[in-house]
Amino acid sequence: MKQNRIPWTILAVLLVSALVLGACAQPAAPTQEPAAPVAGDIDCTGVKTGDTLSMLYQWSGEEEAKLTAILAPWSAACGVTVTPESSRDQALLDTRVQAGTPPDVTFWNVTQLSQYKDKLVDMTTLGANAANYAGYWGEIGTIDGRWLGLPVKADVKTLIWYSPANFQAAGYTVPTTWEELDALVEKMVADGKVPWSLGMESGDATGWTGTDFIQDILLVTQGPEYVSKIIAGEIPYNDAGVKAAYEIYGKWAKDPKYTVAGAEGTLSTGFNDAILKVFSDVPEAFMVKQSGFASGTLLGTYPDKVYGVDYDFFGVPGAKGLQGGSDWLMAFNDTPAVRSLVKYLSSNKGGEMWAQIGFDLTPNATGNAAYASPEAIKKAGLLAGATGFTPDIGDSIPGGFGSAEFSGITDFVNGGDLTAILDTIAAAQADAMAQ
Amino acid sequence: MARATALPVMKQKMGVPWLYLLPALIVMTIFIVYPMVNTVGLSFQNNDGTASAATTCREGEPCWGVMENYRYALTNELNTESVQTTWQSFWTSSYGNNIKWLLVMVTGTVGIGLIFAVLVDRIKREALAKAIIFMPMAISFVGAGVIWKFVYNYGTSQVQTGILNAIITGLGFEPVAWLSKVPLNTFMLIVVGIWMWTGFCMTLLSSAIKSIPEEIIEASRIDGATNFEIFSKIQVPIIAPTIIVVITTMVINVLKLFDIVYVMTGGNFGTNVIATRMYTEMYTNAQYGRGTAIAVILILFIIPFIVMNIRRFTKQEAMR
Numbered sequence: 001m002k003q004n005r006i007p008w009t010i011l012a013v014l015l016v017s018a019l020v021l022g023a024c025a026q027p028a029a030p031t032q033e034p035a036a037p038v039a040g041d042i043d044c045t046g047v048k049t050g051d052t053l054s055m056l057y058q059w060s061g062e063e064e065a066k067l068t069a070i071l072a073p074w075s076a077a078c079g080v081t082v083t084p085e086s087s088r089d090q091a092l093l094d095t096r097v098q099a100g101t102p103p104d105v106t107f108w109n110v111t112q113l114s115q116y117k118d119k120l121v122d123m124t125t126l127g128a129n130a131a132n133y134a135g136y137w138g139e140i141g142t143i144d145g146r147w148l149g150l151p152v153k154a155d156v157k158t159l160i161w162y163s164p165a166n167f168q169a170a171g172y173t174v175p176t177t178w179e180e181l182d183a184l185v186e187k188m189v190a191d192g193k194v195p196w197s198l199g200m201e202s203g204d205a206t207g208w209t210g211t212d213f214i215q216d217i218l219l220v221t222q223g224p225e226y227v228s229k230i231i232a233g234e235i236p237y238n239d240a241g242v243k244a245a246y247e248i249y250g251k252w253a254k255d256p257k258y259t260v261a262g263a264e265g266t267l268s269t270g271f272n273d274a275i276l277k278v279f280s281d282v283p284e285a286f287m288v289k290q291s292g293f294a295s296g297t298l299l300g301t302y303p304d305k306v307y308g309v310d311y312d313f314f315g316v317p318g319a320k321g322l323q324g325g326s327d328w329l330m331a332f333n334d335t336p337a338v339r340s341l342v343k344y345l346s347s348n349k350g351g352e353m354w355a356q357i358g359f360d361l362t363p364n365a366t367g368n369a370a371y372a373s374p375e376a377i378k379k380a381g382l383l384a385g386a387t388g389f390t391p392d393i394g395d396s397i398p399g400g401f402g403s404a405e406f407s408g409i410t411d412f413v414n415g416g417d418l419t420a421i422l423d424t425i426a427a428a429q430a431d432a433m434a435q
Numbered sequence: 436m437a438r439a440t441a442l443p444v445m446k447q448k449m450g451v452p453w454l455y456l457l458p459a460l461i462v463m464t465i466f467i468v469y470p471m472v473n474t475v476g477l478s479f480q481n482n483d484g485t486a487s488a489a490t491t492c493r494e495g496e497p498c499w500g501v502m503e504n505y506r507y508a509l510t511n512e513l514n515t516e517s518v519q520t521t522w523q524s525f526w527t528s529s530y531g532n533n534i535k536w537l538l539v540m541v542t543g544t545v546g547i548g549l550i551f552a553v554l555v556d557r558i559k560r561e562a563l564a565k566a567i568i569f570m571p572m573a574i575s576f577v578g579a580g581v582i583w584k585f586v587y588n589y590g591t592s593q594v595q596t597g598i599l600n601a602i603i604t605g606l607g608f609e610p611v612a613w614l615s616k617v618p619l620n621t622f623m624l625i626v627v628g629i630w631m632w633t634g635f636c637m638t639l640l641s642s643a644i645k646s647i648p649e650e651i652i653e654a655s656r657i658d659g660a661t662n663f664e665i666f667s668k669i670q671v672p673i674i675a676p677t678i679i680v681v682i683t684t685m686v687i688n689v690l691k692l693f694d695i696v697y698v699m700t701g702g703n704f705g706t707n708v709i710a711t712r713m714y715t716e717m718y719t720n721a722q723y724g725r726g727t728a729i730a731v732i733l734i735l736f737i738i739p740f741i742v743m744n745i746r747r748f749t750k751q752e753a754m755r
Binding site (some may be wrong): 413 | 528589615716717719720725
């Protein structure tokens with residue numbers, strides 16, 4: 001008798017677990033009714049309540065919270081559960097894509113459009129609304145004739161930050177042309193004052209503030225067409241126009257009369273510290289050329305500074321077109337949830353929502369009227385009035401170009417031979433074009 | 436005794452040892468052998484492993500066919516205009532920098548470690564002194580890099596936050612940009628490496644010195660040997676095998692060194708070493724072929740030292 005007990009026990013356990021499993025499975029058994037397509041700008045066609053959408057992006061903290069707030073109306077209306085992951089490590093994304101387990105969508109940089117071009121789903125297929133975007137956005141997002149990415153966030157880099165109070169005290173006025181800027185810089189030097197704060201230290205990406213500046217100079221001296229041709233490989237990086245831009249930059253970046261602590265200051269000062277030097281109690285310089293995020297950095301250290309009084313910005317005078325960073329939505333899978341997300345973000349409501357929350361600027365033109373802060377309105381005005389928008393040259397050319405450009409400009413400021421440096425960068429450019 | 440002989444004789448079939456080895460072999464195959472084979476395979480292919488590396492050759496440029504990634508890895512940093520520029524560019528390339536690291540850091544850590552091991556052998560608070568030297572080993576490389584980045588900080592304002600420049604400016608000199616001045620910067624990074632690893636070398640060498648029988652030292656003293664003679668003619672020769680093991684271990688450590696350079700300069704200002712260059716090609720540039728080719732070259736550099744280490748180890752085991 002005793003020996004018979006064990007099989008009975010096993011049977012009982014099996015029965016109980018079968019019951020439990022059955023109970024678990026039951027609620028899920030009847031197929032969910034598709035959520036009704038919501039009228040207006042949120043289109044949930046085909047999405048079932050409880051659908052999940054995996055997402056990988058580089059934002060964290062406050063930025064992540066802003067994105068969540070922007071997506072909230074859509075995910076609530078469609079009943080989609082977003083499973084987000086945040087990482088600045090591109091190796092993570094690369095590994096996932098290589099392994100064949102990419103997230104449904106990712107928000108990443110413009111380079112990845114060409115890097116993953118064979119794996120991305122066409123935006124037209126997903127139902128993106130192209131009418132809400134200026135023509136240059138389509139050009140940047142189109143690789144080999146396919147529209148592969150939706151620009152969601154833009155940051156204007158062609159800005160010079162200054163302190164109106166300091167300018168007023170010294171009797172300087174904001175320049176409106178490149179010649180005026182050049183004259184202002186010389187006047188400051190003649191007055192024994194340091195015009196620029198050009199620090200470029202940024203870990204393994206050291207050099208990017210320098211190459212940003214070069215690109216802005218190119219937008220002034222040559223225009224956006226020229227920059228686009230460099231990106232396309234039609235103009236080699238060692239062209240005379242580029243060389244002239246480096247010489248203008250070098251004159252400022254290497255000389256302690258023009259920038260804080262000269263070449264060594266440019267190389268060793270962190271890009272954030274460089275911003276602060278213009279707004280400190282005893283300012284060390286009058287101007288810093290930096291992207292839109294500069295106000296966030298300076299308010300982080302000097303929370304009492306007031307926009308328009310203590311700090312303000314102007315577009316690089318004489319620049320024909322803008323330079324900017326942009327984040328792009330890329331889709332690796334074509335699911336109803338992905339489609340409805342793409343439709344939402346490219347819709348009027350999506351653009352307005354993005355601007356209202358104020359997550360930098362939205363390339364979606366319907367957002368232009370919805371910004372809250374005067375600072376964002378001024379930036380958006382610059383973006384809306386731009387005749388061209390060029391992505392960062394270094395970010396747009398894949399392969400080793402970006403790092404060659406960074407180490408090139410640091411070597412140049414460190415006293416290297418300009419011709420040889422530009423030849424090396426041009427070789428990396430040609431190399432990237434051949435692949 | 437009778438019971439002992441009654442025990443059954445242990446008989447093993449041929450396959451049994453292999454059975455014991457199997458779990459280890461499986462783990463080794465999955466995590467070491469397969470990735471290694473894959474790495475070598477990728478190093479002969481293009482940037483994303485979809486075609487042979489030979490397809491990446493450009494017209495009018497030198498080309499090594501399927502070895503193209505190796506051509507890039509070995510020669511791209513060189514400026515072959517003249518013998519002088521070739522030499523100069525080699526010396527500031529990642530390979531040249533790794534040689535600097537090898538020469539200075541290995542001699543530095545082993546030399547200072549040995550001196551400390553001998554000196555603290557005689558003092559009262561030996562454990563305390565050793566603990567202080569060993570302490571940096573407990574800090575992660577990244578942490579150490581961040582700490583030293585502050586030490587070397589180059590301020591442009593009146594106030595210097597970096598202690599080194601604060602001292603220098605306090606004495607009335609101009610501040611120095613430690614991390615961007617070539618070739619000073621590589622040596623400043625090596626100092627961090629020495630600071631971290633001296634404790635490791637000291638501990639191993641110290642225990643070797645302690646294993647020298649006291650009689651030998653005493654006998655030499657009676658014979659009239661000076662302290663220095665004891666050190667150079669008795670202690671060092673006896674612990675020579677340990678010194679060699681420490682040297683080879685350090686050589687391997689230095690060859691694969693990555694963290695300090697990556698954290699402190701990101702390989703900028705001519706401080707790249709082989710491992711940071713590999714990372715840049717692999718992840719920043721998404722050039723898997725080139726990145727893996729550099730990895731393979733690095734492995735080839737390291738293998739002889741691993742072989743030396745293992746040989747020495749088996750020899751020591753045989754002596755026991």
